[in-house]
Amino acid sequence: MRRLILFRHAKSDWPDGVADLDRPLAARGEAAAPRMAAHLAGNGLVPDYVMVSPARRTQETWALLRPSFPDAAVETVPGIYEAPARRLLDAVHGAPPGAATLMLVGHNPGLQDIARHLAGEGEREALRDLARKFPTAAVAVIDLPVAAWGEASAGTGRLDRFVTPKRLGLGEDD
Template sequence: MKTLTLLRHAKSGWDDKVVRDVDRPLNGKGKRAAAIVGRHWRGLGLSFDHVVASPAARVAETIEELVRGYGDTLTPVIDRRIYLASAVTLLDVIHELPESAENVLMVGHNPGLEDLVLMLVPDDSTDTLRDTVEEKFPTASTAEMTFQGKWSDVAQNRAMLTRFIRPRDLDPALGPDQD
């Protein structure tokens, strides 16, 4: 069984004077959220044998802050296709993952990550996790899905959503409209 964990980058700063969107950094709330999510992952015992990430500065900073809480090194393979990618492009990246990898972490952006979950996980009226993702996939949130077969076999409606973690579930101060 393959496990794919998606992490949306943490909250970034719009006030910073950067010329390119790809260079936008995290803000204070984003740094706190990433570290708290990392601590939660450590408590859950999550581990990854392959990490793939967008080249955006806010993704690199999210991983850096996450590692502070997680307590283990994450060495991502940077894939430019993940930057602001659609669900279809992200699926192409998944199809090319090494078959030797059982537990993969993908760090990227919305709306692609949310759309990917909604594409891969069947719409079942009893699946409250999927409903929560459909409502909103906030910054620094984690969605974990499992699949049978090879990465190249991953397809629409073939995943099981096993976990969805939002920063506000770990610390209410990280919810909407909080700084």
């Protein structure tokens, strides 16, 4: 079995004159990211391998997550930036064979789309919430009953949980 953790970057700012790729985190994002990471780690949801978009907001998010996952190998993957679900699935398929738990730190709508694509089952409320909105700093955890990452395909996964900052008392979801 493989486990996929999809983490949308934390809340970001968009100052005038700043390109999308260079958007920094907002103060609220800086506060939420480490608390979401602590929640994951506290529940045994620890990645072996992490793929991060090159965008500044995802890199800053990962920097805040990293203390909770000090042993994870990390790679910046340019193809994750603004990627549709198909390209994200290609990244998943290319994950190292030794990684049992993979985390992608990326963007919407791609993360929501791949989560919905892979999660063929799960708790009804979690699936419904995922279909509605994938807020910043939210996390979808999908268990995939496959021997290799390349076997992950539509509907093969089970949504183990979908956690948003609001559920942890960290303010409103964006």
